[in-house]
Amino acid sequence: MSTATTPGPDRSRLGQVGRRDVLKLLAAGPAAAQWAAAGPAAAAVSPGGVPGIVKPLPPELFTIRGTNAETNVSAFAGTGRLTPADRFFVRNHTSTPRLGESDWKLTVWGSGLGGGRRADFTYGQLRSLPPVTRTAFLECAGNGRNYFDTQQGQPVIGTPWTLGAIGVARWRGVRLADVLRLAGITDRAVDVMPRGLDDDFVAGGVNLGRPRKPLPVAKAMNDVILAYEMNGEPLPYDHGFPVRVVAPSWVGIASVKWLADIEVSDTPLSSPWTTQFYRLFGEAYPPEGSVPLTRQTIKSTFELAEGAVFEAGRIHHLTGRSWSAAGAVRRVEVSTDGGAHWRPAKLRDTPHRDSWVRWSADWRPRHAGPAELLARATDTAGNTQPPTSVHNTQGYLFDAVVRHRVTVR
Known part of the structure; x- marks a missing residue:
């Protein structure tokens, strides 16, 4: 059949x-x-x-x-x-x-x-x-x-x-x-x-x-x-x-x-x-591709539009969400200087598997110009978002830290 x-x-x-x-x-x-x-x-x-x-x-x-x-x-x-x-x-x-x-x-x-x-x-x-x-x-x-x-x-x-x-x-x-x-x-x-x-x-x-x-x-x-x-x-x-x-x-x-x-x-x-689909193909994988995809991965996002504008010298309340398919998210860190320094975000939910956790962090930008906001999560299985994701030709399971570009004026 x-x-x-x-x-x-x-x-x-x-x-x-x-x-x-x-x-x-x-x-x-x-x-x-x-x-x-x-x-x-x-x-x-x-x-x-x-x-x-x-x-x-x-x-x-x-x-x-x-x-x-x-x-x-x-x-x-x-x-x-x-x-x-x-x-x-x-x-x-x-x-x-x-x-x-x-x-x-x-x-x-x-x-x-x-x-x-x-x-x-x-x-x-x-x-x-x-x-x-x-x-x-x-x-x-x-x-x-x-x-x-x-x-x-x-x-x-x-x-x-x-x-x-x-x-x-x-x-x-x-x-x-x-x-x-x-x-x-x-x-x-x-x-x-x-x-x-x-x-x-x-x-x-x-x-x-x-x-x-x-x-x-x-x-x-x-x-x-x-x-x-x-x-x-x-x-x-x-x-x-x-x-x-x-x-x-x-x-x-x-x-x-x-x-x-x-x-x-x-x-x-x-x-x-x-x-044909929902396998990983590319240089890091065998010619026939990986086994069929099952579980998702780990990610974080700010609740901000790309290119959002912030005023220098004022305190801004940043919010976002993180999630993982391997376990509950137990820690979220944010960087407001392109990844040079990291600090913990405040978790606003009790972490649960199969759900996301909302988080927040305050930011007071000092200088006008472009800026990059980063967030990375760690789950109860020990996974932390990496700086880059292993490439595959169909672009599945991206798990790297995303650089969220904003402007300070």
């Missing part, structure tokens, strides 16, 4: 995991009458300012990058620890589909299920499963890609994100592990591959199908959820309504939006998103 081209199974009927099985699991849960889908949820439908994105994209909040919208890092200021949905970055391979609850189904299928079974879950059935809430950041693997070129002088290909292809939200949904157990996952299962409902992605004239990236069973059964709410509201269209995958700490492509089906396989799976 070709995992790159084989379509999902017929979704016209419920498989061997039927309503009776689910009801047994949910005897103490909502009544069966509540399973009926309620029709399309309310969502923003005003023009987004770019073809394929639904929500408004005002220039003070977003920078348009092809089919994507990057949050301006200055727009994080004052938003609290969670990123409001109207400021959350958008990463689209094609365009946002506008789907409804009533005709949506999730199909779980594949050789990793017992007896060749398959199971279909409606939106109502999924919401009737035991819920879980998890705060986690989602971040594009190419976040910071722009700095390989502008800061390190090393050309890369791909969307030239600065540091705004990230957001933190409180996700509510169900454990992927619970869904897989209901579907009949066996101990022979190796990989689990969610696939979205967006249009096929065409690159270089080749149709690569719908976005999909396999997860090892160990990850799928651990902390991955199928989310239907974001910050206490139904998922907005651009962020995966009706249901999306949230794979904490992993690169954003693993958190597939507009979930359609999940293949469970007893042999390893692959897709163009693990062979």
Whole structure:
């Protein structure tokens, strides 16, 4: 079976995991009458300012990058620890589909299920499963890609994100592990591959199908959820309504939006998103590239527009955010003289894994002219942002300290 081209199974009927099985699991849960889908949820439908994105994209909040919208890092200021949905970055391979609850189904299928079974879950059935809430950041693997070129002088290909292809939200949904157990996952299962409902992605004239990236069973059964709410509201269209995958700490492509089906396989799976993309290629890597990307890295950003202007002789309150996929951020240092001297920033949050920490530092510039502000984070796993990031041709996993250029007058 070709995992790159084989379509999902017929979704016209419920498989061997039927309503009776689910009801047994949910005897103490909502009544069966509540399973009926309620029709399309309310969502923003005003023009987004770019073809394929639904929500408004005002220039003070977003920078348009092809089919994507990057949050301006200055727009994080004052938003609290969670990123409001109207400021959350958008990463689209094609365009946002506008789907409804009533005709949506999730199909779980594949050789990793017992007896060749398959199971279909409606939106109502999924919401009737035991819920879980998890705060986690989602971040594009190419976040910071722009700095390989502008800061390190090393050309890369791909969307030239600065540091705004990230957001933190409180996700509510169900454990992927619970869904897989209901579907009949066996101990022979190796990989689990969610696939979205967006249009096929065409690159270089080749149709690569719908976005999909396999997860090892160990990850799928651990902390991955199928989310239907974001910050206490139904998922907005651009962020995966009706249901999306949230794979904490992993690169954003693993958190597939507009979930359609999940293949469970007893042999390893692959897709163009693990062979052509989301590997590290370049002089530092073997000819076939690195292993497929999994976990994100460590970063920091000031909540300032590039080229922000400060008045000399006055005290200015600098703010920013730092995050790491390897552990909670435990220390942030800042430099206001281009890296010659460093001092600790004040952490404004209790550090948590899979989230960012807000921080602040005061600065009183003495002289007019250009200046460079730097911030570097250290996490509980012992990682500290390096002065440069190891180059790869597609610009993934940039983790170096960013030089934020400002002007003092």
